[in-house]
Amino acid sequence: MNFGKAITIGKFTFIEIYKSKIMINILLSGIVLALLCYIVSEFSFGNPSKIALDVGLGFLSLTTKAIAIFFGATLLKNELESRTIYLILSNPVSRVEFLVGKVLGLSGILLLNTILLSIFTTLFYYYWDGVWNSLIAWSILQTFLESVLILLIVLFFSLITNINLAIIFSISIYVSGYAIRGALSLPDVKSNVALTKVVTLISYVIPNFSLFDIKNFVLYKQELDSMYLLGTLGYSITFSLIFLVVSSLVLSSKDLN
Amino acid sequence: MFSFHEVSKEFKTDFWEKPFRALDKVSFNLSGGNIVGFLGANGAGKTTGIKILLGFIKPTSGKIEYDPALGKNRSEIFKNIGYLPERPYFYADLTGREFINYIGQLNDLTKLDIKKNGDFWAKSLKIDFALDRKLRFYSKGMLQRLGFVSALVADPMLLILDEPLSGLDPLGRKEFKDIMNQLSSEGKTIFFSSHILSDVEEVSREVVILESGKLVHSGNLLDLVKGKTTDEYELVLDSRESEKIKELGSLQEQGEFCRLVFPQSDFSRVLEQVSKENINIESLKKVTPTLEDIIYRIGV
Numbered sequence: 001m002n003f004g005k006a007i008t009i010g011k012f013t014f015i016e017i018y019k020s021k022i023m024i025n026i027l028l029s030g031i032v033l034a035l036l037c038y039i040v041s042e043f044s045f046g047n048p049s050k051i052a053l054d055v056g057l058g059f060l061s062l063t064t065k066a067i068a069i070f071f072g073a074t075l076l077k078n079e080l081e082s083r084t085i086y087l088i089l090s091n092p093v094s095r096v097e098f099l100v101g102k103v104l105g106l107s108g109i110l111l112l113n114t115i116l117l118s119i120f121t122t123l124f125y126y127y128w129d130g131v132w133n134s135l136i137a138w139s140i141l142q143t144f145l146e147s148v149l150i151l152l153i154v155l156f157f158s159l160i161t162n163i164n165l166a167i168i169f170s171i172s173i174y175v176s177g178y179a180i181r182g183a184l185s186l187p188d189v190k191s192n193v194a195l196t197k198v199v200t201l202i203s204y205v206i207p208n209f210s211l212f213d214i215k216n217f218v219l220y221k222q223e224l225d226s227m228y229l230l231g232t233l234g235y236s237i238t239f240s241l242i243f244l245v246v247s248s249l250v251l252s253s254k255d256l257n
Numbered sequence: 258m259f260s261f262h263e264v265s266k267e268f269k270t271d272f273w274e275k276p277f278r279a280l281d282k283v284s285f286n287l288s289g290g291n292i293v294g295f296l297g298a299n300g301a302g303k304t305t306g307i308k309i310l311l312g313f314i315k316p317t318s319g320k321i322e323y324d325p326a327l328g329k330n331r332s333e334i335f336k337n338i339g340y341l342p343e344r345p346y347f348y349a350d351l352t353g354r355e356f357i358n359y360i361g362q363l364n365d366l367t368k369l370d371i372k373k374n375g376d377f378w379a380k381s382l383k384i385d386f387a388l389d390r391k392l393r394f395y396s397k398g399m400l401q402r403l404g405f406v407s408a409l410v411a412d413p414m415l416l417i418l419d420e421p422l423s424g425l426d427p428l429g430r431k432e433f434k435d436i437m438n439q440l441s442s443e444g445k446t447i448f449f450s451s452h453i454l455s456d457v458e459e460v461s462r463e464v465v466i467l468e469s470g471k472l473v474h475s476g477n478l479l480d481l482v483k484g485k486t487t488d489e490y491e492l493v494l495d496s497r498e499s500e501k502i503k504e505l506g507s508l509q510e511q512g513e514f515c516r517l518v519f520p521q522s523d524f525s526r527v528l529e530q531v532s533k534e535n536i537n538i539e540s541l542k543k544v545t546p547t548l549e550d551i552i553y554r555i556g557v
Contacts, residue, residue, distance in 0.1 A: 002332075008359070008363055012351065015351065016348045019351070083342060083344075083345075084347060087346075087347070087360070090338065090342075090417075091335055091363040092336045093363055255314040255315060257313075
């Protein structure tokens, strides 16, 4: 694995997506976010800075996930269907380097979106006299890592099915992953041993997305155990690597017709 | 440069259907320094062969061996290969210059070499004027030219071109053929597929011919032509004289002329008769088949 090649592919993937007018969409999102923060804060009673932060982090989470899902589903599929992949793989580049490069390129776009919308959010937060808390930065980082994990999941599904199904499967995995731990505490599940075992087994296979949602701690408790934060960081990186390795194996064994 | 050893490829079109065999135990060897035409009708297996050669798809059985001169591992080998796909598709939002930079960087070229080689080939292929435009604004012929530039930018030893002349106007086809000849004279090996047989005949010294996935011929083009040449002569006369010679051989009316084809054994008899009847001869030559005649005779 030559990281230099992957970085070159990542760089030109970033340039290609950047020039496809996504920046206009991100800036429009920023303006919508600013308007939302302003309107919601104006109509709130009491603590407008918290409202601005709540809306901002929520909007950031939504847009990064949307970019990860919709751009991720077409990231490799378009390369295969339009055969641009032939022009790249006929050079001294392995399929794994190509895949890692494409992921790096789109992750760069996700990072750009995260940074820009975070700037908008924190500006409004400070405008309404908000006080800095390191959990805000953790929440932003968790949102970014969560979106990279979603990107890798949708990328994996795009390699084994079509674009529409890849999107549906990825959203299903996200919703299930978010709800699965909660499902374990439901009385109906608790009372059924077999069902508990099945749900527990699934909870190990599907990433637990509820771990990444620390917004309530940011807004209300304003503190969180650092072991929890580091653990979640390791958890997201581990699951991302698993999906990256599995996708690499699928792409390496695939006939590129 | 490379050898195909008993390469077969089957595609499963449907779960219940019998697999379709696109290549059937194809074996041939490609020596260096030549322009080799890869021929066959649509569906003969040319593109499948090229995809296997470049590792895009795996053969069902058989293997491909690269000449050690190209390199020891995949990375070294592919640094020495330039590829132009059939109907090349590009990243629509990159400019031509960005795309050349992209390919150059993947081949570990320095910025200076990318600029020098890229500018040289872009100028040679007359696409230098459009390098700063986004590729979505390129015409089909312009994309073909840019694809050729990107295949050449790393100065490869072996060029694999899939239908390089399709989508080009006659002038463009001539320019491409001139560059192919120039590259061959510099010692490069060019392996190119085409179904425009006259173009292949013009530039190739060797040909590999496929028919329905099977190898029909592999070797020197002149040998193929000589091997298929019959001992026949062709006499072209004014068609008004056709009645006087129709018994002498196979006669075809072609407008104001007629064409008489006869075996070498009848040469003296035919000329004697023509002389006796005082017929004016337009031309007389040995029948040499074109590549098109040969391919159709083989059945491709």
